[in-house]
Amino acid sequence: MTNFLVSLLTTVARQVKDNFVHKTCQTDAVQEQFLRKLLRAYQNTEFGREYGLSDIKTIEQFQKQIPILPYSSYEPYTERIARGETNILTADPVVYLAITSGSTGKKKTIPTTRRSQNVVRAATLTSIGFLSEALARQKLQFGKLLVTNSVELGGRTSGGISYGPASTGVLRMDKRLYKQFFANPYETLQPGDSLTRHYVCLLFALREVSMRGMIANFPMLILRTSNYLERYSSDLIRDLEQGTIAPWLELKPEIRALLEQQWSASPKRAAQLQAILKSEGRLTPKLVWPNLSFIAAARGGTSDFYFERFPTYFGDTPIFGAAYSSAEGMFSIYPDINQDGSVLAIESSFFEFIPEDQWEAEHPKTLLATEVQPGKLYRILMTNYNGFYRYDIGDVVEVVGFYEQAPLIVFRYRRGGLLSSTSEKTTEFHATQVMQALQQEFGLPLEDFCITLSENEFPAHYLVNIELATGQVLNNPQAFLASFDSKLKQINLYYGSKRPDQVPAPRLRILEPGSFAIVRQRQLQRGVPDSQLKFPHISEDRNFLAGLRVEQEVRLPEDLV
Known part of the structure; x- marks a missing residue:
């Protein structure tokens, strides 16, 4: 039944991908339609009334009337949303607040609505459609994958809104969809302690001999998971053999009970892994999952540095970028494996690009998606259903070509760094x-x-x-x-x-x-x-x-x- 559901969802993903590809042939029209629909939906929000969204009829008017704004301009609004005020930036109820990591700057609070989450889901399915077809061309198969992201909430605001990392919100809101692709049970993502969570994720995934993929936000995290597999190989094999879950793990009793209900001994698999450990001296993902077809992790930026170490663990296993995104929204979708250029997510946001010669201008002139040029760097702006308009996240992207009429972009660095x-x-x-x-x-x-x-x-x-x-x-x-x-x-x-x-x-x-x-x-x-x-x-x-x-x-x- 599980394999049937994966096959069914993959078929749906390919259909969503085909629809996206068709729309890349009409990039300008799709982008204009997205903007019109968004302005109409949010014109009566507090922000919409303040900036006169209902009066805007053209893209040129939108660019003239709405200033380019950094996050600091939105912070007073997001603070009020956290306190429970409604209809501030979005007409739709805010169901989750994504908190950015703060690892490269100040933490930010990003409103998430059901509508903005639908956009993420569509882009994810598009990505899966591209991936499954790319693997088929290489005579590889798409299938179950190892996920280690936490689904533990950060807490609730004074206004009663749940908050936490963006990935936590995505996994929780679309739990029924995403868990169909997991090689490890959803409950393995609940432990708050990082080592504990990775250990139980690996433990359950090790039973899935035919597992096809591993996914993490960044390649550094893939390397960390591989290191855990190597470091705790003896413990993992012992638990597989005896049907136990290591007592030293920091597991809440209720989570341990849920996991133990789904766990049982697998002595045959334990013997296979023990033989690999004895002959190779270590366990690596490629050794324990010989059918591994892909690794999904962010490409661009600093990723290539970490990819240099991937062959040690994965041989020539293809690397797929999945999607270039942030808590604020989806930027682009990868159309193929082992490729840095990703297709602008033209159904996810309305995008503008600031050319390099305009970066220091007080009122920079921007270009539309079809006006950019390959080989040049741009600051990217987004307008989307999270309630951000002409939002300057600070990311610098390089245009490396076009996919039909949509630009192929690569994240290069965060401006200011x-x-x-x-x-x-x-x-x-x-x-x-x-x-x-x-x-x-x-x-x-x-x-x-x-x-x-x-x-x-x-x-x-x-x-x-x-x-x-x-x-x-x-x-x-x-x-x-x-x-x-x-x-x-x-x-x-x-x-x-x-x-x-x-x-x-x-x-x-x-x-x-x-x-x-x-x-x-x-x-x-x-x-x-x-x-x-x-x-x-x-x-x-x-x-x-x-x-x-x-x-x-x-x-x-x-x-x-």
Whole structure:
């Protein structure tokens, strides 16, 4: 029955995808229709009356009448919504408040309505339709997948509205749909403790020998799940063999009882895994699930750095970006596996693009979806059913082509996330490209990295803080640092033009093992949900890595004089 439901839902997903593809041939018309319908639906909200939405008849009038606004302009409205006031930004009742992670800035509160959730569901089905067809072309199958996201609520506001991470709201509101695709029971997502949740998710999924996929918000989280599988392999095998659920897990009695009702011994599967562990010395996803067809995780931004380590765990298993989205809305949908470009989600929001030469303008001119050009960077604006209008999230995207009339975009970096010793403006995308190339050049997988600036100096030195992957040794650290300097000059021309006259030589710091685990734990302690954890790879906060032990600091010859 379960396989039948997955097959049925996949058929529906392909139909939704076909409809989306048809609409990409009429991108301008679809976008205009979306905007008209939204303005009509929300014209009598407080925001709608304040900005005269009912008077707007054209896109040009909309652009002239509604200012480009950051989140800070919406915060007074969202605070009132949290207190229970209605008809503020949305005419539809707010049923959930998505709280952003705050890992790259201040936390934000995003209203979610049934209508905005319907938009997310349609985009998700479109994504599944694309994925299932892409896998079929490779003679691979779509099927059950491992999910580890938490469904634990953050709480309720004074107005009685549930709040928490965006993914929690999505999974809870469409529980009946999504659980059909899970290799692990929905109840495994309930534990609040991250290790406990990952352990029980893995435990149940290990019984699904034919599991097809793994999904997480970011590739770093996929690597963490793989690490848990390796680290707790003996415990997992023991529980499979004996039909137990490890007593040391931090499980509430009621959740443990629900899980135990669905759990039983699987000695045959335990024996299979024990044989793999004995012959290979470790358990990896590809070894324990030989039919694994895909990994779904965010592409673009810093993802390529983490993808460098994927072959160790997954071989050549295809990587699918699924969708580029945030708590504020859906930006784009991936049409294929192993591809960075994703199709603008033209049915999810009304989009505008600010060209690079307009970024500093007080009233920047914007382009529509069909007016952008491949190879150029843009700030992306969205207007959608979450109640945001011409909203500037700060994301910088690159247009890499077109899918029919809809642009293919790649997230590059968050504007404002810049590192400058003087004024060279190194972005996270620059840094990630360099570190990815260095891993390849030196055949050296890194656990992670973060570039910061030296203290009490102007101009400051770049501090290239790295942690080597387990068992790795950097034999020529000075050559590594010199190559970093050379590659950054090529990738960031502003850095290249200011080195060495204005920007001093970078310095390499090799941190002791476990350093970045400490940094991530600090972020979790600040309240960042583990499924939303985004690790910054550049930081102007000179105390960001404070307290970590430096095993070795390396300087270039010019810096030793």
